Amino acid sequence: MSLSGSTTARPSVIYDALRAAILSQSQRPGQAVTESAVALAFGVSRPTAKIAIEQLVADGLLHREPNAAARVPTLGPDDIRDVFDNRAIVESAVSAALARTGAVPPAAVAAQRELLRHPGDFAPFDIAFHRALGAGQPSPRLARLHALLMGEVELGIGQVHAHHLLDAATVAAQHQGILDAIIAGDPALAARLTRDHIDGARDALLIHLTPSHDSTAHGDD
């Protein structure tokens, strides 16, 4: 059957599209993502859509309860804290492992360069930098743990990052410090700088989620 799309509408295609929609806030938090709707939108059957949705759930980008539709999760302060605290644990180990090799992933350097060239909206390059760190380090299992957390990190940043919490120069400087420590072969320093960097990002996000700050949300639900 020739549906609208090209040759094969594999689950991964649906996964990517759905993921982009969630991270770009096209799918508002709390909004239901039903299997039927996804199947209809992509012209596939429900089981096919189900597979893609389950993949998103496994990555933390969707929440689902036994017999209800999947929903885009709303990351509250507790979630942000939990995600970033665990990321600090994992990513500091990532930086330490990289420092032991003494080599920096080329993708991280590229992301760092692009970040400085786009100071207005640098969030994608910030994410790319950290993903490159995780992916470029020797341990495959540590890379997997890191990638697992980055999904929710990206979701949390997307939900809050529109407010320009930090400026590109500060972020870039901290990134450069991490890279320098890695090149210098100093695992302890690389781990400490990474931890501080992530803690700072966590606190910046939490400030925006604290009700003391004005003009954050519209009305109480």
Add this chain to the structure above:
Amino acid sequence: MSLSGSTTARPSVIYDALRAAILSQSQRPGQAVTESAVALAFGVSRPTAKIAIEQLVADGLLHREPNAAARVPTLGPDDIRDVFDNRAIVESAVSAALARTGAVPPAAVAAQRELLRHPGDFAPFDIAFHRALGAGQPSPRLARLHALLMGEVELGIGQVHAHHLLDAATVAAQHQGILDAIIAGDPALAARLTRDHIDGARDALLIHLTPSHDSTAHGDD
């Protein structure tokens, strides 16, 4: 097999049975686990079997390449090192988090008690102790990271643990030290003892995997 006549043969049932078969070495490492065979053995269709297999692959208990049958992975020295090093990172954070609460999961105490009562084959209770630590700690995401690693840990111990590497008394003493540090509310000590404990287990397993004198492995049982 002994599974028949059940109207609700959910994928989780197949998952559990397959998992037990792998961990009990019923499925020898390297052996292929085809979707057809699983479907036939459990009396379900291939997609149902596929879901269970993919779940095992996600947990690291099976390896699969794009167009080949899934196989039980053989954990070599590099794999053991990688699994246990990452476990040390995650589980030391688990112990530290528990120490901050000052409370010990009851399941961990129960596992510790059972371990002392079964000094002959204490591997299951050793695993249960560490799983209880991960599951009983506050952060849901850290618990998930820990559980993800424990699958391969259990696989690695199962592949080597038949040789009685450590005696129950030593393991129990180390466990008790961790519990005491948690109760005392000393995160740094709990983390350090946990790391040492895991590093010791790693080294014990690696000794048995080092081909010091026996080059060709002929597995007569």
Add this chain to the structure above:
DNA sequence: ATCAAGTAGATTGTCTGACAATCCATGATG
């Protein structure tokens, strides 16, 4: 006899359509 090419088998990847089970909202009824 050795090597290359073609072919047959096996296995996975994917899809379709359907039925059963469960949850939520609505409306009827005491």
Add this chain to the structure above:
DNA sequence: CATCATGGATTGTCAGACAATCTACTTGAT
């Protein structure tokens, strides 16, 4: 007004089928 039955909606699960890909073997030529 509260309680319960009913309807719709959604997920959970399943069986069967076809296409794509890899492997191993047979066949043929050098």
